[in-house]
């Protein structure tokens with residue numbers, strides 16, 4: 538089968554003259570969990586942002602199922618973007634809005650304008666929002682303000698919001714860089730689950746190689762805007778490691794353990810159906 542994503546000779550030169558991507562070519566197969574690593578400034582964010590055109594590539598092709606994302610315009614670009622979910626390091630939630638409203642907002646891109654303006658979600662959207670909140674174990678927080686949640690919970694809202702598009706490809710730019718080690722694992726496990734259970738292809742940048750080894754089916758390392766390694770996590774030995782990170786670099790471990798978040802997730806799964814019923818009842822009475 539054709540790769541879901543094919544990147545050919547991608548170059549990004551910022552107006553400052555920085556060559557952030559320097560002839561990057563790679564294929565991502567459907568169902569892969571690709572982890573992007575590399576030193577700060579190596580071009581990870583630029584690559585992820587070029588893929589959904591938050592950053593305009595200078596040259597090269599970005600084929601999403603064979604169609605060039607780099608050349609798409611207008612409605613075609615919007616349609617293609619909808620197939621790509623994105624998760625950010627700083628979560629990018631509307632802090633003063635409810636968790637529920639934040640998640641629903643992930644669906645707005647696929648609604649006609651009048652529905653967006655009227656802010657009347659369809660019953661299907663509401664059901665999907667609760668389903669996705671349930672997926673990440675925070676349905677009990679649906680009516681909390683986003684900024685009242687812990688960092689790990691906020692990132693799970695970010696995942697639920699991205700899932701509202703029913704994406705084929707999920708991009709995540711350092712999704713756990715603002716979290717402590719235990720919470721990092723709990724968030725990564727949700728990404729792993731949507732990859733394995735839903736078959737969503739994941740392309741995720743990470744700072745820690747230990748996380749890359751644990752979650753990636755494949756690791757791509759960037760160095761000065763070029764691909765410095767592309768292969769299996771186990772093939773990154775000490776020599777490779779120093780090629781990617783430099784002679785003085787030392788690998789550090791991030792511990793794994795059960796977290797409070799995970800325990801809460803198990804409990805709140807049961808609450809999903811109840812909360813959804815309650816919400817649908819309130820809609821009926823208006």
Ligand SMILES: Nc1ncnc2c1ncn2[C@@H]1O[C@H](COP(=O)(O)OP(=O)(O)OP(=O)(O)O)[C@@H](O)[C@H]1O
Nearest residue numbers: 551552553555557576577578579580581582583584
């Ligand atoms: N908007 C911009 N304008 C000019 N130069 C930029 C811009 N964004 C990034 N760069 C430069 O492009 C290069 C790649 O940056 P990028 O943010 O993609 O790296 P990164 O691998 O994501 O780094 P980090 O690990 O710190 O997030 C760096 O030299 C950076 O300074």
Ligand SMILES: [Mg+2]
Nearest residue numbers: 581582583711
């Ligand atoms: Mg970055």
